[in-house]
Amino acid sequence: MQLDAKIPSGPIQDKWDKHRFELKLVNPANKRKYDIIVVGTGLAGGAAAATLAELGYNVKNFCIQDSPRRAHSIAAQGGINAAKNYQNDGDSIWRLFYDTVKGGDFRAREANVYRLAQVSRNIIDQGVAQGIPFAREYGGQLANRSFGGAQVSRTFYARGQTGQQLLLGAYASLSRQIAAGKVKMYPRREMLDLVIVDGKARGIVTRNLVNGEIEKYAAHAVVMATGGYGNVFFLSTNAMNCNVNAAYRCYRKGAFFGNPCYTQIHPTCIPVHGDYQSKLTLMSESLRNDGRVWVPKNPGDKRAPGEIPDSERFYYLEEKYPSFGNLVPRDVASRNAKEQCDNGRGVGETGLAVYLDFRDAIERDGQDVIAKKYGNLFQMYEKITAQDPYQVPMMIYPAVHYTMGGLWVDYNLMTTVPGLFATGECNFSDHGANRLGASALMQGLADGYFVIPYTIGGYLAGESMTPVTTDHPAFQDSMGQVKERVGKLMSINGKRTVDDFHKALGHIMWEYCGMARNNDGLEKARGMIQELRAEFWENALVPGETENVNQSLEKAGRVADFLEFAEMMVIDARHRQESCGGHFNEAFQTEEGEALRDDENYCYVAAWEDRGPGEDPVLHKEPLEFEHVKLTQRSYK
């Protein structure tokens, strides 16, 4: 199968306008004849569900949490980028486009990124109109701050809770449509299969997490907005319920999976401190605006940070990257932290941490100013670590945070399965091999509010749809398979808990497919994953009942899919014989230890096709062409 990204022709500035004009429209009176399923209620899903309903479609919206307001977009802290140039500091759509392509280490599709930069402005307008209380200057204008990978201030924020406020904005719009009867909301549902009829996505099968019932829903199109797969590492900054199930089930039903090995390790998280730990907590990247990252110059220096004089501190980011300093992109900051710790300069009990120090900022601006900017983050840090970051430097270490890989989509955000769309983190599209800070919120909302509402209309208007109800045999088949799988999980009756398997998988992935990778390690990891998966189906212990609340069963299904998905990640990482952004193969680095790309051989999107259990996935390549941002070695010096 030849991948067709369906990038419109013409100059990049005009592609989206031209495409919107060329897309067929659904007559307003006909929109109510179409049902659309949206899975997920985060920024992408919530915005898409609300907007599609505003247009007149009938929307069925699903989430695994108890309310659509809980989706993990809510935890995003620092902010959202938009090319508003309110600061008059030289920003433009072109610059945001350029920064994003470069930040992604030239592995994103130019046309998509340009569109993202274009609609970024509308998102802020929309948010303000919804009543989102963004931070303001004294004059009443919107405030901005700077973020990693950019030299302009284009990040809008609401204290350290920007994701929360944007999500509650989308949730408010969604609630309005629920009240209007245009969205039917299905909380506490987990999508366990995609239903395909005549080659098109026509519905889903879910498990009701309250009574265990397996349910089926039909529609004319299905929109996935199910987030990322960072929890394959067990420990990540993702919420407990984040998983790959729904996206993986789409892959098994024919949707190609793009670049699964591109995972983002965020540089500023609270370090790991024990085996029992259930998740890692991010400290917003915005802290790097005022915090200075350092380690002791002398390896093994165990003095308290306050006793180490400036002359014996190594501000390694500022020294190595004078023009970006502490604001280098995330992949660069993370790798440098690992390098310092590998060289014995790590601090704290485990030696796996570096300092993020606010001493100078507090001296310069006063504690009040710093508290206003980051108060809630400092408070969160203190709650977790029992240390006061106003007095002693924070300790931070990189942690798994975001996954750039996801379901392959064309310019219309449609996967390789007609009628199946993917938005937000669960698609692969806009961030290339590394996402810049404050861009996830931008992409989720761009997809949901301003892209999918147009492109889905183009699809529906162009297709002749046969009526399909849930009585169709394809639904029966799918339900049968889901029930069989649930039954199988419940009947293993082994001796090892599902969490224990998940932790073991996480160790393998962090060790061999984490911040730095090599061919031997990846091959070893593949074998270990296969062994662990075999043991899982022999020895997992899933207590409780099938037809009741059963969180162990939910986890078991998710871990079972992670155990398959992890292998695909490793295969993808092994195949890509270069380093780029979040994928760092130790064999491919510059003399200074930066990621070394091989544009001759790997300037493409790797889209993997499923060939069934036990078979290796098949690689398809979408070549990437860079007409506007010249392919160069990234430099932040």
Next chain:
Amino acid sequence: MTSKAINLTLKVWRQNGRKDKGRFEEYKANNISTDMSFLEMLDVVNEELTLSGQDPIAFDSDCREGICGQCGCVVDGHPHGHEKGTTLCQLHMRHFEDGDTVVIEPFRARAFKVLKDLMIDRSAMDGIIQAGGFVSVNAGGAPDANAIPISQEIAEKAMDAAQCIGCGACVAACPNASAMLFTSAKISHLALLPQGKPEAARRALSMIREMDALGFGNCSNERECEAECPKEISIVNIARANREFLKAGFFSSVM
């Protein structure tokens, strides 16, 4: 971070579904690191229950960063436990003493239903938002974001109200099981901003009426909500919502 290990006795509410009457059961939580969060302590207990062939304790949680609002139980009589301004996922075991007995039960209110053990149905809170907790604006066509200046003071006040996480602790804390702090936070947030003003009267009436209809109690100024709110939302919001409600009643035609 100096961690130590403590041993606790837990008295946990177990209820197998809506129809079950429910009862407290006692469990030992041994060798608990004081660096653990409360929910990680429950994870450890659940691993042991699973391995010993018992049903693990069902409880909700998601982000475990104190922002999603999905977690929450009553711990020793306090929603989210005794630490001020803290969600249960951010409550750490260093705040407990070796040998403590800890009583854990679900948030209880007429408008909430226990689904299993500590897990509850709070969808009534979504119902209150659906009654008007929004600005009626469609995507597309919004004016430039800087077109209407909003003073920093107003934006900050709106943000103070908007940071409610919708966890339901205020309802669980209130002797009347009223959702007035939750409802008023949303009414306040939107009434403070120019974008929310056109619908302020209708919103206040509609949301408060819906709150009553969904089985939440009345506010009688007990102030327990404010004391237990993990985000320290102020009852000033209730006064502000009451003003909006009265104004709507006296002066407008939306009754």
